[in-house]
Amino acid sequence: MASEDRLRFGVDLVTFFHPGSWDVADHDAIKAYAQTQPRRFWDKILDGVAASGVTGIELTFSPFNWQDAIKTYGSVESFAAELSSRGLTLASGFFAELEAAGDFTEAGAQSAIIDKAERYADFLKACGSDIMVIGAPLRQTPGATPVRFFDFEQARKIADFLNRLGAVLYGRGVRLALHTEAHSIFAGGRDVDLMMLLTDPAYVNMCPDTAHLILAGSDPLQVVDRHHERVIIAHWKDGLGPMPSDTPIDAHIHDRHRPYFCGFGLGRVDWPGWARLLRDRGYQGWAILELDAAPDPVGDIANGLRLVNQALLPIYR
Template sequence: MAVGSKLRFGVDLVTFFHPSFWGVESFAEIIEHARSQPRAFWDRILDSVQASGVTGVELTFSPFNWQDAIKTYGSIEAFAAELSRRGLELASGFFAELEAAGDFTEPGAQAALIEKAEKYADFIKACGSDIMVIGAPLRQTPGAQPVRFHDFDSARKIADFLNRLGAVLHANGVRLALHTEAHSIFASARDVDLMMLLTDPAYVHMCPDTAHIVVAGSDPIQVVDRHHERMIIAHWKDALGPMPADTPIDEHIHERHQPYFCGFGLGRVDWPAWARLLRDRGYEGWAILELDAAPDPVQDIADGLRLVRQALLPIYR
């Protein structure tokens, strides 16, 4: 079985969000470079993905999003051509709008989110993919006042919106996959179980992220095994362990995550068990090798792919 015959490997572009890779000192300077030299910025990213050995790309937040790609290359077709000439495909697109939407239970906010998602879905389909990964709303910092419980009633309201969004995307030929983002309402075992219970499996699927589930204090093997039939794409990433229960959940939470992520095989994820799980459950599809803001992303992705080929694919086969 050749590599990629059942599993296809890609990378989320957040992997390239480290100042060292760009020879600058801060995240703000990366954004400035992307704005001032967009073609050089995007060409380097796509060339680096190609050099790493994976074949799939997952777009994410700006300056790595779909609008930036269109603006840089002039059209959807031109961006798709840039992927194709490098032997790359669009694996998926990450929809980051929900986390920043505030009270998205308000009808006007929901209509705006659905409109943005439909436009994104058109882009995804035109580039040859059919998967939109979406981040879930963040939880509240434990102990914050006034307390907002994530109980059945609050989860039901979120699930209702996800069901309707998933149905809209389905009508446009795109599948919605909920991402297990640590400190969101969809990462710990209990929260994943609750949201999977309340959403319709015909319209809401799952994108497990192994590292984020570990950071949330749960076991990715157990969590995914319970809901394996909902998985249509997965983020393969390692983590050192769970974060403290009193971690502040605010606009800096994603930066707080980064010290807990590590290279493949250096953390808590049981990769042989993961390979057996995917084999036994018959999973076929994209495996997104992701490292949040890696200083040397090309080498890190290549190293991760080497580990997969040498140690995991023999198990998966």
């Protein structure tokens, strides 16, 4: 099988969340633009993705989520047609409800999450995707009180819910992939190992994010090599290094991440080693090029894809 057939390249739409790329002042202004001119907003994104050279998209939080897409184009079928007309495919959808749910070990919260996930899964399936990437719950800021330990018992409770959620999605033809989000319970090497141990590989898979693993102080190659059989999609992203251990983990944590992300090849990720690892482990599937709010999203995606084509795809051959 040719290397081009083994890997398909897409982009997460968070890449388009930089105010400069929309000529507006801040993120709130991007959201306002999306609300007041939704068709222009989405057409610009989809046209930009197509122009960059990748062929897939990953939906994420509003204003880049599945509900916004349906509202803008009128129906699931119309959105799928917009993708198809540009030669694009829906690779996956990011589901952030676990992070926002607070104590989702409570039965009522779990029921609400499952209901949202089921509706999302039906949308993904209707658009030709079978992967839902799920963000894990955030950790607590070190030193905060009262202390909440992420110990075996807490991990077991979370894993039990992930297993059941994964089984629900599986019944709808969609696979769950847990995302290695920095400062979550699924980014440090020990935490990844623990959750992979406690979850059922038939229902819970993995979406490694190379940059988030770097920010968490982990080695992406080592972590993924230990769990390569669980990887069904991967976020290719570069990072400058581990973040300080006392970084506050609160509503602004994702903003704190951004200064530690960088362009492809400018950070700590060993890209040739990454390519060899995925080749040797027989990985086939989506490689999502994610830049997290890029000032020039189309140009930056194209540059990342150029690096892939010139330096990394030859390794697959």
